Amino acid sequence: MNRTANSGATITAVPEHTVEIITNSGEGAQKCAQIFGQTCAKMGNGVWTVEIIPAEIEPPAHTVTSTSGNIIRFGTNKITNWGDQSKLAIAFNEQVCLSRHRLDSFEDGCIILHESMWETHEDENIRAAYAEAMQEMSGKNYRFIPVPIEEETLKIVDNAQHGKNMFALGLLTEIYQRDLALIEKQIAHIFKHKSAKVTEVNIELVKHGIAWARENLGFQFDIASVPAEESRVVMNGNQAAALGAIAAGMEFCAMYPITPATSVSHELAAIFENYGGMVHQAEDEIAAAGVALGASYGGKVALTVTSGPGLALKTEFLALAIMTEIPLVVLDVQRGGPSTGLPTKVEQSDLLAALYAQPGDAPKVVIAPRSIEECFHSMVTARRIAETFRCVVLVLTDANLASGVQQFTRPEFDARWQQNPIDFSPLTDGLRPYDWDTETGLSRRVIPGTPGGQHTVTGLAHDEESRVSYDPESNERGCKMRSRKLAVFQSTLMPPPVYGDEEGDLLVVGWGSTQGAIEEAVDRARNEGKKVSTCQLTFLSPLEPGLKEIFSHFKKVMTVEINYSDTVGDPYITEETRRYGQLAWLLRAHTLVNIDCWTSCPGQPLRPNDIYNSLVAKLETGASK
Amino acid sequence: MSNIAISLLDIEDDASQCLVAEDYQTRVGKWCAGCGDFGALNAIKRLLAKEQLQPEKMAFVSGIGCSSRFPHYVNAYGFHGIHGRALTIATGLKLTRPELDVFVVMGDGDCTSIGAGHWIHATRYNPNLTVLLLDNNIYGLTKNQTSPTTPQGYASNTTPRGSFLPALNPLQATLGVSNASFVAQTADWVPAHLYATLQAAYEHPGFSFVRILQRCPKFTSDVFAEQIKDPDLTELLVHENGVDAPGLDKLFKARREHDPKDIDAARALAQRTDKLRLGMFFRNDSFPVYDEIRAVPPVTVEDKIARLNKEFDRYAV
Numbered sequence A: 001m002n003r004t005a006n007s008g009a010t011i012t013a014v015p016e017h018t019v020e021i022i023t024n025s026g027e028g029a030q031k032c033a034q035i036f037g038q039t040c041a042k043m044g045n046g047v048w049t050v051e052i053i054p055a056e057i058e059p060p061a062h063t064v065t066s067t068s069g070n071i072i073r074f075g076t077n078k079i080t081n082w083g084d085q086s087k088l089a090i091a092f093n094e095q096v097c098l099s100r101h102r103l104d105s106f107e108d109g110c111i112i113l114h115e116s117m118w119e120t121h122e123d124e125n126i127r128a129a130y131a132e133a134m135q136e137m138s139g140k141n142y143r144f145i146p147v148p149i150e151e152e153t154l155k156i157v158d159n160a161q162h163g164k165n166m167f168a169l170g171l172l173t174e175i176y177q178r179d180l181a182l183i184e185k186q187i188a189h190i191f192k193h194k195s196a197k198v199t200e201v202n203i204e205l206v207k208h209g210i211a212w213a214r215e216n217l218g219f220q221f222d223i224a225s226v227p228a229e230e231s232r233v234v235m236n237g238n239q240a241a242a243l244g245a246i247a248a249g250m251e252f253c254a255m256y257p258i259t260p261a262t263s264v265s266h267e268l269a270a271i272f273e274n275y276g277g278m279v280h281q282a283e284d285e286i287a288a289a290g291v292a293l294g295a296s297y298g299g300k301v302a303l304t305v306t307s308g309p310g311l312a313l314k315t316e317f318l319a320l321a322i323m324t325e326i327p328l329v330v331l332d333v334q335r336g337g338p339s340t341g342l343p344t345k346v347e348q349s350d351l352l353a354a355l356y357a358q359p360g361d362a363p364k365v366v367i368a369p370r371s372i373e374e375c376f377h378s379m380v381t382a383r384r385i386a387e388t389f390r391c392v393v394l395v396l397t398d399a400n401l402a403s404g405v406q407q408f409t410r411p412e413f414d415a416r417w418q419q420n421p422i423d424f425s426p427l428t429d430g431l432r433p434y435d436w437d438t439e440t441g442l443s444r445r446v447i448p449g450t451p452g453g454q455h456t457v458t459g460l461a462h463d464e465e466s467r468v469s470y471d472p473e474s475n476e477r478g479c480k481m482r483s484r485k486l487a488v489f490q491s492t493l494m495p496p497p498v499y500g501d502e503e504g505d506l507l508v509v510g511w512g513s514t515q516g517a518i519e520e521a522v523d524r525a526r527n528e529g530k531k532v533s534t535c536q537l538t539f540l541s542p543l544e545p546g547l548k549e550i551f552s553h554f555k556k557v558m559t560v561e562i563n564y565s566d567t568v569g570d571p572y573i574t575e576e577t578r579r580y581g582q583l584a585w586l587l588r589a590h591t592l593v594n595i596d597c598w599t600s601c602p603g604q605p606l607r608p609n610d611i612y613n614s615l616v617a618k619l620e621t622g623a624s625k
Numbered sequence B: 001m002s003n004i005a006i007s008l009l010d011i012e013d014d015a016s017q018c019l020v021a022e023d024y025q026t027r028v029g030k031w032c033a034g035c036g037d038f039g040a041l042n043a044i045k046r047l048l049a050k051e052q053l054q055p056e057k058m059a060f061v062s063g064i065g066c067s068s069r070f071p072h073y074v075n076a077y078g079f080h081g082i083h084g085r086a087l088t089i090a091t092g093l094k095l096t097r098p099e100l101d102v103f104v105v106m107g108d109g110d111c112t113s114i115g116a117g118h119w120i121h122a123t124r125y126n127p128n129l130t131v132l133l134l135d136n137n138i139y140g141l142t143k144n145q146t147s148p149t150t151p152q153g154y155a156s157n158t159t160p161r162g163s164f165l166p167a168l169n170p171l172q173a174t175l176g177v178s179n180a181s182f183v184a185q186t187a188d189w190v191p192a193h194l195y196a197t198l199q200a201a202y203e204h205p206g207f208s209f210v211r212i213l214q215r216c217p218k219f220t221s222d223v224f225a226e227q228i229k230d231p232d233l234t235e236l237l238v239h240e241n242g243v244d245a246p247g248l249d250k251l252f253k254a255r256r257e258h259d260p261k262d263i264d265a266a267r268a269l270a271q272r273t274d275k276l277r278l279g280m281f282f283r284n285d286s287f288p289v290y291d292e293i294r295a296v297p298p299v300t301v302e303d304k305i306a307r308l309n310k311e312f313d314r315y316a317v
């Protein structure tokens, strides 16, 4: 499928590519990738971009720890995850390249356009480091193409640090035949607060990159696109969650900064007041939960945004919210744990903490959006559930969704999402702030300001009138009513759809952000005739109905999760001592089905290929359930 | 207990008013006989009656402790929260419902130990809250453990041979916080002063921090005994902008003119240990009030949706 361009370059048509832009932290990879990704999306390609974030703000430059950048996977069809290995990379030095190589990020034959100046640098140490790195990478069949990135950039600007990224963008523009007009428009948009000169220079750099590539590379790729019929937006999961909170009519967010959740509050802080809302940066996560709870007590459905360590601090307040039946939405953008763990990296290991971290019985709703689009919609759902069921709703996203960028159908805002259903009508005939309907556990929410409604809510065991009562019946009744609400809510859910046939040899069960990668792996297996299906859960508490029935149609059931589980056969690890992945643990307890798990916690999203290998292995070995 | 009779200076309820002090009490307080918390409850009831506050338009927020049972006994909305965190709940409530009168009741363990972080920060946020620290120098509810305000050398179940450290002085700490706007000290056994102080605290626009020295008949009955026996051990801070009440001049001969605007003098006085000082240490009504500076005008649903659509244009592809 090769053609020849006017320039003489060979054009290869491919269904998709994965590209990396890798630099030292602070060299502008993000901007380059953002514009490139947006352009691909605007041209009608499916896109998924992932950030490569160093753990420190300013790590030592030109080292393997300084790698900062982006991965952009784009193709003709919808892209749902970051895929497997990269096919092309632009590297500003060989050390950042080496760090990616060590993570096995490049596929065999990967084209690596790398800065050429280090090889002949005047500093002997730099030359030596360069040679060593190239030696280490020589085992792989990469196609290294040295590019005088800095030298060429300096032809346009005086400081290459602020320009190399745009030159790189030019290279990509030519290689992938991107629409220059779209790129120019985005550059103008990004620099709209700067002088016109800045935009001009940046466009000039892109054009220079294009010209250099045309002159020197001799290859191009053609990735056809299907222009979308519906209107679409492109954003990351934290932006989607922030905008979802606004669209849901939420007006209060209390938070304490923690990666990777913080940017939700940045998005909100920038615009929330235009929507009658506010962000309160509290003194710690406990306070953030308390202030949010106080705001909800006053009649809102408040939001608090955090990540694992912050969730741990909030537990006592979540229990209070559950006990007092005050609606509250908590967004936990999961990162690696335990403790400070992997602050910037993805993991799905807060599931059981989300469900069970509170002492005592503390039923709550837990939802895990499966895509960036669902990060938006789940906030609307969360508010509605919290309010209707007077409960805590915990939304579990993760670092993969938080910083991954994908396009999705532009939502149509519904005025009903914004409704403030607070009823201030006087309570006349006898107040019962927990006037539980004995069937459903539901009761009217009475908030301050309601005439005749005065009562004291308490975290102590209480009766229908919110009076502290320690008698056995009251405590049992309170527990029952709070739990009943979950069952009632569950009765409104549908069984989760099965992707693939509804029966077969293996069912792979995932939750949250891994949907795209799991489905891609399952597609691959199915194309080879393997009888594999998958089912991705969104509701973790209560679990969606019908799971046992779904599982019964498969010979084997296995979860795939980004968290830790023991491997039988390792020292001391037997079927008896083995600790399971968190979803597997939950599903085993829930269904009494012998569910296996394949988990991994590499600090990065799962790769379809790794999942594929795991399910092939499961098909070949291991007992049936 | 007290050897001197301190007359209750009952303010006559105006017959034309529709609610009297008793209307603000829901049920009898379940504190030990002789507990100073009763005095605080009485003073609050009188204040609410004086101000004729509508029960549904106010909220009492507390933590956990004997003193934190307070909201259950007041005819108002109440939030009996968790240990140490009352100020956070109250701040959230005030931010979203600034029209409500919000009172906070905390114990010394509640406020100055487990809740110390929130205490510092709430003082700085300066939301319009009336804050009562019921300081009995001990953990009451959990039965006699040392609190930060327990006097050095005082024995409890956790320091049976006496508390190791000098007591934390809540006035000093609060006065050290930027944007602290109201700091006063009063005592449950001087009802007229207690009432007048709460009145001033209620009127103050901002975070009015009132430390109420509170007797615990079970565990610390002796810590204030000397002062209760001998009024000459107490000095009253007085000023035209301070707190005073009729009859107090007869009880306390030691009176000191102190201008509550003077932060340096307030800090110096808070630090001194020669006498017990009751009165307004500091007050400034012009500091930024968090719920005022954060007030957000409401936006109609139509406007919100129009703005959201515009916002989404930025992300459109």
Ligand SMILES: Cc1ncc(C[n+]2csc(CCOP(=O)(O)OP(=O)(O)O)c2C)c(N)n1
Binding pocket: B064, B065, B066, B067, B068, B083, B106, B107, B108, B109, B110, B111, B134, B136, B138, B139, B140, B141, B142, B147
């Ligand atoms: C998180 C937490 N830790 C500890 C306790 C136990 N506890 C309840 S009240 C209290 C101290 C009460 O002392 P104080 O705040 O001075 O109030 P008082 O009873 O003296 O009025 C403690 C430690 C608790 N309820 N919650």
Ligand SMILES: [Mg+2]
Binding pocket: B065, B107, B108, B109, B134, B135, B136, B137, B138, B139, B140, B147
């Ligand atoms: Mg105490």
